[in-house]
Structures are given as structure tokens and as C-alpha cells.
Amino acid sequence: MEKYGAGSIVISDYDPNWPALFEQERARITNALSSFALAIEHMGSTAIPGLPSKPIIDLLVGVPSLEEAGKRCIAPIEALGYKYLPEYASWLPGEMFFRKGPPGPWTHHIHLMEPSNPRWEAFLVFRDYLRAHPETAMAYASIKRALAASSNDNIAAYRNGKTIFIEETTAKAHAWRAHATDQAARTGVRRC
Template identity: 65%
Template sequence: MERYGGGAISVSDYDPAWPEMFEQERARLQSVLGTPILTIEHMGSTAVPGLAAKPIIDLLVGVRQLTEVRSHCIEQLQALGYTYIPQYESWLPDELFFRKGVPGPWTHHVHVMELSNPRWEAFLSFRDYLRAHPDAASEYGDLKRSLAVAFKDDIVGYRNAKHDFVVAALRKRREDE
């Protein structure tokens, strides 16, 4: 079982400082990574106003070709204090994953992937659905709080237990379009 790095999983009330924290980190990433980066998006629960979240800023970094940026990106992000987590590639082969603040509590996660990766659209669709549906966001926040209590430091169990909610929200998002 993968353990959560900061001890027990903690879900906090929404912090209005999170968007600014994203903007500051986005600017750092853009200045260091430069032109291979096509766009950087704020994703995850900290990107949804009013939503309770683990206090970790998730950044989604879009690139044209992952193979072109792999070595450059890893070195540059390590220089900014990020740790590359290569074991995630076994279940996310088309994505590079980094954590800042290791061994926990983490402050930032960076997901680097091509814009054509289906997870790119899924991440942003889920975020946008929650932004457009405050009742769903509130329900999701309540779910996360209860799962944090139930799963304590079992981050895989916590993540898996949210899966059905995420799938249902993405289905509703498609129906809304």
C-alpha cells in the first residue's frame, strides 16, 4: 500500500490563496522550462473555488512531445525542488509526475504530458464541471473529507474510492455539452 507522505490524509477548507500560489509556481515553471511548454493549467481540487482539498497545488504541464522534454524537464524541475517519481510511469506511461516538498507534506504536484493525452482533457473537464456545478463540488468535498477519515494514510485507497464520483461527473459533463 502506498502511504501518504505527510502522515494522515488531510482535506482542508478552500483557501483563496491557492490560485495565487498556482500563478507563482506557473511563472517559475514557465521561466525554467521555457519554449517546450505549450501551456500550464491549474487542475485538481485547489483549482475549484470553494472546494475542500488536500492543500497541494496541482499543475498540468502540456508539451508537444513528451520524449523531447523528458531529460530537460526532469533536470529543470529538480532544480526547482521537485522530485521526479518514475514509478508512476508503470501505470501512467505517457506522463511524468513530480512532487515538491518530498517526503511530505507535499506542496505541489506537476503532471507533464502531451496535450493529446486523454488524461489532459479528463483533468480539465472534471475541473470545469466542478467549477460550473457548485453543488457537485460541495458533494465532492464532503466525499473527500469522509474518505480521508476512512483511509487515514492509504492514498491509493483514497484515490480509488473517489473514482466512481469522478467517472459520474465526467459523464454528466459530456451530457451537458
């Protein structure tokens, strides 16, 4: 069983300081990686206004080459207080994963990958869909709270329990984005 840090999984009410905490960390990572970081996005539940979450700021960091990132990024990111977890590559292919904070509960995660990785788009479309659909975000909150209560400190059970909801919602989100893109193309409106 993969345990969750220093105790039971806790889902906290939304904290309006989470976006500011993300911005602070984005500035630190930008400074550490300079132009090698192509993009840094706030992802995960703390990026969804109003959504209860484990209080961990998830950062999605895009790099031009994962192979090159293995040589250039580990030391600068670890100098910011993160720990690189190479063993996570077995279930997060094409990604380098870092976490920061005491040995649980953690405060920040970095998911470092090439933006061409299909998970990059999946993370962002899921986030954007939940931002635009608060009723779906609240359904997700209910699932997360129930899983946290039943999983105790088994983070794998918690994570796996969310899989079906995330996959189904991501599929809806891709259709939603495609529809919005089609609508914009038909009306001549450019999306940013």
C-alpha cells in the same frame, strides 16, 4: 499499502491563496521550461473555488513530446525543488509525475503530458464542470472528507475511493461541454 507522506490524509478548507500559489509556480515553470511548455493549467481540487482539498497545488503542464520532455524537462523541474517519480508511469501512462515539498505532506504536483493525451481533456473538463456546478463540487467534498477519515494514511485507498465519482462526473462533464459547444454553434457564439 502506499502511504501518504508524513501522516494522515488531511482535507483542508478552501484557501483563497491557492490560485495565487498556482500563478507563482506557473511563472517559475514557464521560466524553467521556456517555450517547451505549451500550456500550464491549474487542475485538481485546489483549482475549484470553495472546494476543500488536500493543500497541494496540481499543475498540468503540456509539452509537444513526452519523449523529448524526458530529456529536456527533468533537470530544470528538479532544480525548482521537485522530485521526478518515474515509478508512477505504471499507473499514469503517458504522463511524467513530479512532486515538491518535504517528504510529505507535499505542496505541489506536476502532471506533465502531451495535450493530445485523453487525460488532459478529462482533467480540464472535470475542473470546469465542478467550477460551474458548486453542488457537485460539494458532493465531491463530502466524499473526499469521508475517504480521508477512513483511509488514514493509505493514499491508494483514498484515490481509488474517488474513482467512481470522478468517472461519472467526467462523463457528465463531457456531455455538458458538448452541449455547450453545440449550443454555441447553433447561436453563432464562439467559445474561448
